[in-house]
Amino acid sequence: MKDGPNIAPIAALIGDPARANILTALMSGKALTATELAGEAGVTLPTASTHLSKLVTGGLLTKRHQGRHKYFAIATDQVAETLEVLMGLAAGTGHLRTRTGPRDQAMKTARVCYDHLAGDLGIHLYDSLISRDVLRDHAEFPEITTTGGDQLARLGIDLEALTKAKRPICRACLDWSERRTHLAGGLGKAILDIVLKSNWAKRDPDSRVIRFSDAGKAAFLTAFPIERNSSA
Amino acid sequence: MKDGPNIAPIAALIGDPARANILTALMSGKALTATELAGEAGVTLPTASTHLSKLVTGGLLTKRHQGRHKYFAIATDQVAETLEVLMGLAAGTGHLRTRTGPRDQAMKTARVCYDHLAGDLGIHLYDSLISRDVLRDHAEFPEITTTGGDQLARLGIDLEALTKAKRPICRACLDWSERRTHLAGGLGKAILDIVLKSNWAKRDPDSRVIRFSDAGKAAFLTAFPIERNSSA
DNA sequence: GCGATGCTTCGGCCATCATCAAACTATGAA
DNA sequence: TTCATAGTTTGATGATGGCCGAAGCATCGC
Structure with a gap:
């Protein structure tokens, strides 16, 4: 039963x-x-x-x-994922804590989801990596391509260290604000670290909002462009 | 705050x-x-x-x-998805309702997840569709390829009717037993309907278990083979 | 109409559990 | 050692909410 x-x-x-x-x-x-x-x-x-x-x-x-x-x-990542899904459901059934305001707009643009980038820019990052064939969509756990590994290394990401860690390197994570996928896992965290270390953006100390400077946002979009010439 | x-x-x-x-x-x-x-x-x-x-x-x-x-x-699908993720977390933190037994084994092999096929055979189905390029992984919502559409039509699936429905045709859904992806959404339901209508399997009336006959399982594996010659 | 079935509402009982104040433990600083 | 800060435990209080029996609606079949 x-x-x-x-x-x-x-x-x-x-x-x-x-x-x-x-x-x-x-x-x-x-x-x-x-x-x-x-x-x-x-x-x-x-x-x-x-x-x-x-x-x-x-x-x-x-x-x-x-x-x-x-x-x-x-x-664990699994706990964070569960909370994110619950947020999605809560948002879907209208259980919003606050009315939409400037804070919410900033949250929608860029925020941390546990330890990686979410929101519009998080989705952009994911789409960029897919479009440039750095990642290949493989169900819930995307894979890093060989050429993609080189590109990530050039950004200063130590893939070997990530491989050693017990957490998954790549995980697809669903946004509650957009219902689209962004990148979680060790690689997601590593890229967020780069964003912060490069001073492209700062974390809002009181919330999950990530505030990009204008120059930082431009640099981010340049570093992670979306290429449309790849065949669908 | x-x-x-x-x-x-x-x-x-x-x-x-x-x-x-x-x-x-x-x-x-x-x-x-x-x-x-x-x-x-x-x-x-x-x-x-x-x-x-x-x-x-x-x-x-x-x-x-x-x-x-x-x-x-x-x-909604979203509610079902949330429950599935919660089950994954509950399983991960050891909150199992029952010790593993024959029922659990059957659940692991094949069960319904809301209205589509989950468990080992659900994962097999998904992998088959991907390997044969019927579906292409596209984040949380896989896409049906043009050649794939023909193959699905040959199985007797009315894609037009599915397109008209408000629910997504394809959705990736994560198994709590395997932590791998299977196919949800309208197409997932349609394929499960075929499995049942073909008498390959029957639903256990008292649980979510789906019991395949030996012949049914063979037919299922033949209908949904995994092709390994496609490039990774 | 009548009874029967399926479900909802009402009233009251009871257990659980969140809450806080106060006492207690533990770590660090002077 | 002595004081201060951080956190846990205890005990008492109170409220929320689950639970059921009984009564109340609604729908079907006759």
């Missing part, structure tokens, strides 16, 4: 407003302390602490000790 | 055990009555009724009147 995974405990874990706020805040990809997360969630420290321990034992978060601070972060 | 969609209400809706059971039962793709769902959820009819009305107002289910029966079904 009962078959397949049991989704209720996980969903219930995410379903509490305070915990949902904590998880949403951690979708910024940054690890945050219990005190910071209490502020994000709008509850006192003790309350946040119990929530955090539940999220950790539930496998959604990891805890890292650093002196007297304890940093919490999203546990 | 608060940005992006609000996932808490949706997750809370899914997070109740009775409601999760209802949703999981409806992942069979079949529309079920309130009484049937009460049995699936293990609660009395009044309790199920309140749950169902919450799920409908929450946008997760649709209600269809048919005489004095009321049939409930998953509202």
Whole structure:
């Protein structure tokens, strides 16, 4: 009768407003302390602490000790992916937190999705890599072509190091704002790192928004053009 | 501060055990009555009724009147997709409902994911269509090639009718058992219909399992071979 | 009309769980 | 050591919400 995974405990874990706020805040990809997360969630420290321990034992978060601070972060890519899909569904059924405003517009243009680039520019990046045959679409996990590997190396990406890591290098991730694919996984993070290191854009400290300067956006579009001459 | 969609209400809706059971039962793709769902959820009819009305107002289910029966079904592909991803996460964090047994083995081999084929054979189908260039991977929404359209027509699939429907024809859907892609959307449903109509397989009435006969499985593999001569 | 079936609503009971204040532990700094 | 900051645990409170029985509608068949 009962078959397949049991989704209720996980969903219930995410379903509490305070915990949902904590998880949403951690979708910024940054690890945050219990005190910071209490502020994000709008509850006192003790309350946040119990929530955090539940999220950790539930496998959604990891805890890292650093002196007297304890940093919490999203546990796995799979958790981040699930949250993103839930955001898509929430957006689709009209459960938006705020009315559209300038912040939302910036979110739509460029934001972090856990640790990689999402939004319009994230989609552009993905389309560029596909159109230039750097990546080849292969179901949920795109593959890097041999010529693509060279191009990525020229950008300063150490593919060998990425290969060694246990997380997938490439993963397709679906935008809640656009319902289109952008690039997640180790490569997605590596490229976002380049964007930030090149000062093309800065992370908004209070949100998941990524703010490109005009010059930075131009440089980004030049580095990742879309080539239309490749055969469909 | 608060940005992006609000996932808490949706997750809370899914997070109740009775409601999760209802949703999981409806992942069979079949529309079920309130009484049937009460049995699936293990609660009395009044309790199920309140749950169902919450799920409908929450946008997760649709209600269809048919005489004095009321049939409930998953509202959209997006809802089905979200549930599937949640199942993947639940499986990954060890929240399995049952220990692996014969039923689970059958589920792994072939099952319905909402209204299309999932499991090992679902993945095989997808790989076959890609390898034979019937479909071309295009992010989350694969495209049917022109030659592929002819081949599908030869199987008796009315692509024009599918095109008219509002739902996407092709959608990539991720398996919780395999973490690989299979085919969802209108085409996925159409092919499953053919499999059932050809008596290659039957649906288990009590679960999401699809049971292939030996001959049926052979016919299925013949109809959807994997060609290895196409260049990677 | 009548009864029967399928579902919804109402009322009240009960358990769970989120919440916070206060006490406690642990780490770091002076 | 002593104080301060970060976090956890405890205990009590309160509210939300699931649950069921009983009553109320609605639809079908006769």
